[in-house]
Amino acid sequence: MKKITILGSTGSIGRQTLAVIRKNLQTYQVIALVAGKNISLLTKQCQEFKPTYAAVLDKNLAEILRKNFKELKLKTEVFFGIKNFCKLAALNEIDQVMSAIVGFAGLLPTLSAIRAGKTILLANKESLITCGKLFINEAKIHNARLLPVDSEHNAIFQSLPFVLQSSLYNMNLKLHGINSIILTGSGGPFRTLPLKKLSSVTANQAFKHPNWLMGKKNSIDSATMMNKGFEYIGACFLFNANINQVEILIHPESIIHSMVRYCDGSILAQLSETNMEIPIAHAMAWPNRISTKLLPLDFTKISSLNFEKPDFKRYPCLKIALNAYLYGQSAIISLNAANEIAVESFIKNKIKFTDIAIIISNILNTINFKEPSTIEEIIEIDLIIRKKTIEIVNQLNKSY
Numbered sequence: 001m002k003k004i005t006i007l008g009s010t011g012s013i014g015r016q017t018l019a020v021i022r023k024n025l026q027t028y029q030v031i032a033l034v035a036g037k038n039i040s041l042l043t044k045q046c047q048e049f050k051p052t053y054a055a056v057l058d059k060n061l062a063e064i065l066r067k068n069f070k071e072l073k074l075k076t077e078v079f080f081g082i083k084n085f086c087k088l089a090a091l092n093e094i095d096q097v098m099s100a101i102v103g104f105a106g107l108l109p110t111l112s113a114i115r116a117g118k119t120i121l122l123a124n125k126e127s128l129i130t131c132g133k134l135f136i137n138e139a140k141i142h143n144a145r146l147l148p149v150d151s152e153h154n155a156i157f158q159s160l161p162f163v164l165q166s167s168l169y170n171m172n173l174k175l176h177g178i179n180s181i182i183l184t185g186s187g188g189p190f191r192t193l194p195l196k197k198l199s200s201v202t203a204n205q206a207f208k209h210p211n212w213l214m215g216k217k218n219s220i221d222s223a224t225m226m227n228k229g230f231e232y233i234g235a236c237f238l239f240n241a242n243i244n245q246v247e248i249l250i251h252p253e254s255i256i257h258s259m260v261r262y263c264d265g266s267i268l269a270q271l272s273e274t275n276m277e278i279p280i281a282h283a284m285a286w287p288n289r290i291s292t293k294l295l296p297l298d299f300t301k302i303s304s305l306n307f308e309k310p311d312f313k314r315y316p317c318l319k320i321a322l323n324a325y326l327y328g329q330s331a332i333i334s335l336n337a338a339n340e341i342a343v344e345s346f347i348k349n350k351i352k353f354t355d356i357a358i359i360i361s362n363i364l365n366t367i368n369f370k371e372p373s374t375i376e377e378i379i380e381i382d383l384i385i386r387k388k389t390i391e392i393v394n395q396l397n398k399s400y
Contacts, residue, residue, distance in 0.1 A: 020277050
């Protein structure tokens with residue numbers, strides 16, 4: 001039986017991870033659940049899965065959780081704060097850690113799991129891209145295994161030969177006959193909307209993804225295609241690829257989740273329904289398979305598969321992300337920090353949808369950091385950029 005800690009259990013990926021476990025209770029045991037502020041859902045999750053430990057962000061929430069557990073006669077021990085998140089990610093008794101905390105907040109707990117030599121089911125793209133080679137080097141040093149959960153990264157992983165799956169981030173694509181990897185994306189909910197209307201779209205409209213069920217932040221990143229920029233950067237680090245070995249295509253149907261182009265003219269692709277339980281289950285069971293009890297893809301109902309190149313006028317955030325990778329790690333950290341603040345501001349109706357790209361571009365045009373060599377330097381850059389981005393948001397907000 002595999003024992004698991006879930007970082008971000010009340011979020012979209014966390015909930016779907018527990019759905020997979022619910023269907024495979026003979027194979028998995030939940031040892032720890034880590035969440036932010038959703039005490040009600042965390043209480044229900046602990047009542048069902050009875051983990052040994054649970055953790056939330058602050059002391060007051062932890063007290064509420066303890067009272068809930070006392071009333072329910074649950075023996076789950078309660079902790080709070082990032083330091084305890086890190087401890088629960090590195091417990092001796094666990095085998096796997098689902099890294100599903102959204103954004104930069106997931107970095108330290110994920111690094112803690114890596115340094116404990118765990119198998120990390122990596123759903124948090126931000127941890128990978130903001131640390132880059134530092135993140136990969138930590139995994140090498142501590143003999144931790146990274147298994148991608150992000151649907152596109154997981155699709156690439158599944159389309160690679162087993163020898164490369166077994167040596168992730170040490171691989172040589174060219175040596176194994178791989179010309180390139182192809183990331184696909186739906187284009188989000190505004191793919192066909194006239195450009196002049198983008199400035200007036202709302203967050204609620206952006207949340208309505210045409211194919212996927214995602215959290216709020218990831219839904220906005222999909223609408224701007226910043227998520228594809230993050231996946232591009234992540235793929236370069238995770239699969240040891242250079243910029244000429246990664247392609248991006250818009251695929252509105254979201255049936256093909258990504259592809260690998262081989263030197264003999266073959267292309268291997270991973271196809272499935274748009275349900276995150278599938279890549280989650282794959283990562284959890286690798287190198288084996290477990291059932292998700294989901295309906296299989298029905299090819300008779302697929303009338304066509306369409307592809308197009310991304311239009312950078314419609315998706316300026318994607319272009320900004322690709323350029324940031326070329327400029328180096330400090331630019332990538334700044335990209336992520338500015339994006340998190342800008343997206344949060346859009347969700348709170350402080351800025352327009354089109355302001356997201358403008359704000360991030362302004363930030364990247366002003367940065368002048370040396371390349372970070374430690375986690376502490378990465379965190380310092382992140383904090384500086386968040387402060388600068390908030391200032392720009394406040395200035396914009398006053399002008400409306």
